[in-house]
Amino acid sequence: MKLPKFESRYIILCAAALLASCATSRIAVQPPEVVLTGVQVRDIGISGQTFLLGFAVSNPNPFPLPVKNIRYTVMLDGQKFAGGETQSDFVVSARGDGEFSIGVEMDLLQSVSQLSTLFRGGLRDTIEYDLDGTLAVDIPFARPVPFSSSGVIKVRPQP
Amino acid sequence: MRQWVQDAEAAVEGKERRVLGNMIADSYADVRGNDKADIEQMLRVWFLRSGNIVLVSRIDEVTVMGDSAATVVLTAGMAGMGEGVFDLDADALRFRLELETSGDDWLLIGARWGKLKGELR
Numbered sequence: 001m002k003l004p005k006f007e008s009r010y011i012i013l014c015a016a017a018l019l020a021s022c023a024t025s026r027i028a029v030q031p032p033e034v035v036l037t038g039v040q041v042r043d044i045g046i047s048g049q050t051f052l053l054g055f056a057v058s059n060p061n062p063f064p065l066p067v068k069n070i071r072y073t074v075m076l077d078g079q080k081f082a083g084g085e086t087q088s089d090f091v092v093s094a095r096g097d098g099e100f101s102i103g104v105e106m107d108l109l110q111s112v113s114q115l116s117t118l119f120r121g122g123l124r125d126t127i128e129y130d131l132d133g134t135l136a137v138d139i140p141f142a143r144p145v146p147f148s149s150s151g152v153i154k155v156r157p158q159p
Numbered sequence: 160m161r162q163w164v165q166d167a168e169a170a171v172e173g174k175e176r177r178v179l180g181n182m183i184a185d186s187y188a189d190v191r192g193n194d195k196a197d198i199e200q201m202l203r204v205w206f207l208r209s210g211n212i213v214l215v216s217r218i219d220e221v222t223v224m225g226d227s228a229a230t231v232v233l234t235a236g237m238a239g240m241g242e243g244v245f246d247l248d249a250d251a252l253r254f255r256l257e258l259e260t261s262g263d264d265w266l267l268i269g270a271r272w273g274k275l276k277g278e279l280r
Contacts, residue, residue, distance in 0.1 A: 029207045063207070064200060140201070140254075141250075
């Protein structure tokens with residue numbers, strides 16, 4: 001049976017629309033979101049001081065993220081505050097959240113900087129931050145996943 | 160054994176998760192703490208990324224122990240990487256696969272991997 005010209009065009013259009021919807025219904029892989037949640041003075045000594053940086057990570061993907069290494073740079077009030085690389089061993093569950101913290105030791109010279117002194121006397125309650133870095137995941141051939149965020153954090157003095 | 164590696168390679172390139180799942184023993188365990196479900200999740204990450212996967216591998220060593228156990232050491236690299244999230248690295252990795260058979264098909268029961276000159280774990 002030969003279909004009329006109109007019907008055959010309609011069928012071709014429907015098939016094309018179906019194929020297009022299949023192509024776009026593919027799950028989009030998204031980068032994890034990492035934010036700085038706090039900076040706390042942990043220890044003040046003669047030779048320097050230790051800060052504890054708190055982070056929250058959110059994984060929007062339908063698979064867990066086994067994180068094995070974190071590289072980060074934290075800017076506070078537009079100035080570089082801390083940066084580095086640290087080994088880790090935690091898993092952020094699929095579509096789940098996690099937390100981690102990194103201790104930063106600063107020597108006397110760094111400690112007397114303007115940023116460091118902000119935390120000593122409770123001169124400010126909040127401070128703006130910019131965070132950049134990568135999360136290396138324990139999946140063969142997977143490149144480190146970049147993250148970047150900005151916001152405002154509360155400054156917590158030494159307990 | 161070489162056929163098993165070729166089949167696995169073809170399944171990865173074809174993004175055939177079910178085929179690969181059937182090549183992994185339910186009892187799979189490795190020193191990183193992964194079980195079969197974890198390995199299937201890793202495959203999912205590979206397959207969710209856009210673009211094609213081209214796996215290039217070279218078998219370095221095959222050891223068969225008795226009739227039911229074998230290890231395969233191979234070097235593998237990915238080609239055809241893109242620039243999106245969770246893209247794949249072009250650096251080659253070394254794998255040590257542990258396989259077992261009960262008579263029919265060989266099944267992966269464990270694996271270690273690492274950089275070419277690094278420790279396999």
